[in-house]
Amino acid sequence: MGWFNRLKDGIQTATKYKREAPDGLWYKCRSCGETSTSKEMRENYFKCPKCTYHVRIGSGEYFDIIFDGEYKELFNELTSKDFLEFTDLKPYHERLVSAKKKTKLTDAISVASGNVNQLPLVVAAMDFSFIGGSMGSVVGEKIGLAIDHSLQSKTPFLMISKSGGARMMESAFSLMQMAKTSAKLTRLAKAGIPYFSMLTDPTTGGVTASFAMLGDINFAEPKALIGFAGPRVIKETIKRDLPEGFQTSEFLLENGFLDFIVDRADLKEKLTDLLTIFSIKNAS
Amino acid sequence: MVFLDFEKPLESLYEQLEKIKQVGAEGDLDVAPMVKELEDKIYTKRKEIYENLNGWQKVQLSRHPERPYTLYYIEQMCSKFVELHGDRYFKDDNAIVGGLGIIDGQTVIILGQQKGVNTKMRQFRNFGMANPEGYRKALRLMKMAERFNFPVVCLIDTPGAYPGIEAEERGQAEAIARNLFEMAKLEVPIVCCVIGEGASGGAIGIGLGDRVFMMENTWYSVISPESCSSILWRSWDYKEKAAEALKLTADHMYGFGLIDGIIKEPFGGAHNDPEQMATNLKKHIKKAIAELQIMTPEDRVETRIEKYSQMGQFDRVTVTEKSKKTAKS
Numbered sequence: 311m312g313w314f315n316r317l318k319d320g321i322q323t324a325t326k327y328k329r330e331a332p333d334g335l336w337y338k339c340r341s342c343g344e345t346s347t348s349k350e351m352r353e354n355y356f357k358c359p360k361c362t363y364h365v366r367i368g369s370g371e372y373f374d375i376i377f378d379g380e381y382k383e384l385f386n387e388l389t390s391k392d393f394l395e396f397t398d399l400k401p402y403h404e405r406l407v408s409a410k411k412k413t414k415l416t417d418a419i420s421v422a423s424g425n426v427n428q429l430p431l432v433v434a435a436m437d438f439s440f441i442g443g444s445m446g447s448v449v450g451e452k453i454g455l456a457i458d459h460s461l462q463s464k465t466p467f468l469m470i471s472k473s474g475g476a477r478m479m480e481s482a483f484s485l486m487q488m489a490k491t492s493a494k495l496t497r498l499a500k501a502g503i504p505y506f507s508m509l510t511d512p513t514t515g516g517v518t519a520s521f522a523m524l525g526d527i528n529f530a531e532p533k534a535l536i537g538f539a540g541p542r543v544i545k546e547t548i549k550r551d552l553p554e555g556f557q558t559s560e561f562l563l564e565n566g567f568l569d570f571i572v573d574r575a576d577l578k579e580k581l582t583d584l585l586t587i588f589s590i591k592n593a594s
Numbered sequence: 595m596v597f598l599d600f601e602k603p604l605e606s607l608y609e610q611l612e613k614i615k616q617v618g619a620e621g622d623l624d625v626a627p628m629v630k631e632l633e634d635k636i637y638t639k640r641k642e643i644y645e646n647l648n649g650w651q652k653v654q655l656s657r658h659p660e661r662p663y664t665l666y667y668i669e670q671m672c673s674k675f676v677e678l679h680g681d682r683y684f685k686d687d688n689a690i691v692g693g694l695g696i697i698d699g700q701t702v703i704i705l706g707q708q709k710g711v712n713t714k715m716r717q718f719r720n721f722g723m724a725n726p727e728g729y730r731k732a733l734r735l736m737k738m739a740e741r742f743n744f745p746v747v748c749l750i751d752t753p754g755a756y757p758g759i760e761a762e763e764r765g766q767a768e769a770i771a772r773n774l775f776e777m778a779k780l781e782v783p784i785v786c787c788v789i790g791e792g793a794s795g796g797a798i799g800i801g802l803g804d805r806v807f808m809m810e811n812t813w814y815s816v817i818s819p820e821s822c823s824s825i826l827w828r829s830w831d832y833k834e835k836a837a838e839a840l841k842l843t844a845d846h847m848y849g850f851g852l853i854d855g856i857i858k859e860p861f862g863g864a865h866n867d868p869e870q871m872a873t874n875l876k877k878h879i880k881k882a883i884a885e886l887q888i889m890t891p892e893d894r895v896e897t898r899i900e901k902y903s904q905m906g907q908f909d910r911v912t913v914t915e916k917s918k919k920t921a922k923s
Contacts, residue, residue, distance in 0.1 A: 386913050393907035396839050398826035416911075447906030454903055476794070476816045478826060481840045482852050485794060485816040486905040489802045492774035493899045500779075516816070518767035519755075519795045524775050538767035538795070539757030543821075547757050557762060567765050 355574040364531045369420035369435035381424030390448045402479035413439045417448040421456040429585040432460045435470035443473035446480040450487030457494045466504040471522040475515020488520035504588045530559035649837035655811040660865040664706035664749045670872035687728030689720040692735045703739035706749030723756035726769035745783040745883045748800045755796030770799035777802040783886035788812045805882040808844035810859040815842035
């Protein structure tokens with residue numbers, strides 16, 4: 311006989327009474343399982359101090375890493391709307407409200423301009439925490455506006471992709487953002503303004519199949535999941551296991567779709583190198 | 595004849611009609627009035643069914659096993675056609691066909707996804723699901739069109755780009771992205787038409803153009819209703835609901851301003867009169883090419899990029915008061 315008798319069967323706590331551990335104290339690594347303090351993580355560019363696993367971070371963190379202190383956020387006035395009145399298990403407009411509340415973001419992308427070691431750069435960075443970083447009309451429009459801003463100010467453009475793909479709740483509007491962003495990028499190319507595309511964990515679907523693969527320079531963070539179709543879909547289609555390391559940054563580098571892989575700690579330096587190299591005009 | 599589930603009421607009527615005709619042929623019974631009556635009944639029933647098709651029913655029609663595919667339209671529309679193979683880098687993809695053709699005296703590059711007509715051919719065509727080399731073949735042909743100033747015609751009919759290990763290794767995403775980029779700035783006219791299924795990146799990978807049409811009973815969406823159901827409803831059973839929610843029909847797409855026109859299908863779908871369908875398609879393609887040819891290449895490319903730049907639906911809020919909506923876009 312046990313020492314204690316359970317009076318009721320099963321776990322009785324309703325979900326709404328469950329409390330998560332407060333954010334900001336400890337971080338348990340998804341890769342190696344080691345625990346570190348948040349302070350350690352922040353000081354280490356949000357990489358696990360033990361195994362260098364790159365934790366998913368948001369646009370704000372990237373801006374802090376890349377820019378020299380100050381930067382200016384742009385186009386925050388744009389916000390998604392439920393144009394199709396799309397309802398699955400939950401109406402899209404409700405998903406938008408709760409995503410905004412949860413993330414304190416306006417959508418799955420933020421645009422900012424600032425200096426990187428005194429060299430100007432326009433950056434658009436996606437946020438996975440906002441409906442899986444999915445691309446809807448606002449994401450497409452903000453990328454378009456960021457490109458316009460680069461063109462007008464003759465400033466190189468960096469796109470940091472982090473997305474599950476298209477936002478299904480915007481149906482064909484979301485699909486057309488692939489065409490829209492790609493079409494807009496032709497203008498940067500024509501004007502001879504460099505476009506750097508950085509792919510981070512994860513970058514899949516329509517995002518990979520449009521602007522993310524179109525950089526003059528394509529690069530990624532280590533061990534990021536990058537692909538067109540999701541691994542689950544591929545597995546279900548071909549009905550066999552996927553090889554180890556499939557669809558990782560290293561896999562894409564090996565297959566010739568990335569120029570290099572960059573550790574987050576070296577990101578700013580690498581960008582400075584690129585900006586310096588591109589800023590030197592050929593003597594004619 | 596193949597009857598889709600919503601066409602089942604027709605099946606018994608057609609069976610009765612056959613029987614009566616047989617009786618008439620065997621004996622000396624005058625069946626003409628009965629035949630007439632049944633035919634009227636069939637006509638009314640068909641009208642009732644086809645004039646009220648919902649999203650899912652149109653998806654089914656777009657996949658009808660007797661529906662004509664790309665090569666049929668090419669044969670019907672082109673007086674001459676030379677099929678060209680291969681992407682020059684890796685191999686030839688049988689899911690995308692293309693080549694040089696003449697449509698009423700106008701040389702064009704015409705290409706599109708091709709599905710198979712029987713089990714063996716369906717496998718050979720990989721069910722119309724292209725690999726990267728298919729998109730790269732398409733691009734090679736389009737660049738050739740640009741060199742020789744031939745308009746490009748793209749016929750879209752795919753359940754999606756193929757999701758496979760090799761497709762990822764060879765850069766499915768890059769191939770589609772590259773096509774979007776190159777098609778946006780291609781100097782010759784591009785006319786596209788969804789002739790069956792227009793699923794996601796696989797469709798738009800050959801679908802960016804000056805004029806994009808959809809046939810009446812086709813669909814165009816970011817995801818198939820089945821996959822949408824499995825992801826958002828976490829079950830395969832909500833495909834009808836997903837088809838409605840995605841607003842994927844030609845009428846919706848035209849209403850949203852995301853396509854430039856709808857091409858009428860013969861009553862009951864393209865397969866009921868493929869020749870008529872090909873005639874309608876050719877008429878639209880010719881008209882679009884004529885309209886586009888009078889523009890300069892610079893104008894055409896600018897107008898094309900502008901058209902896609904306008905696509906999107908969102909609101910604007912004032913940045914200081916994020917919750918308050920002030921203007922609509």
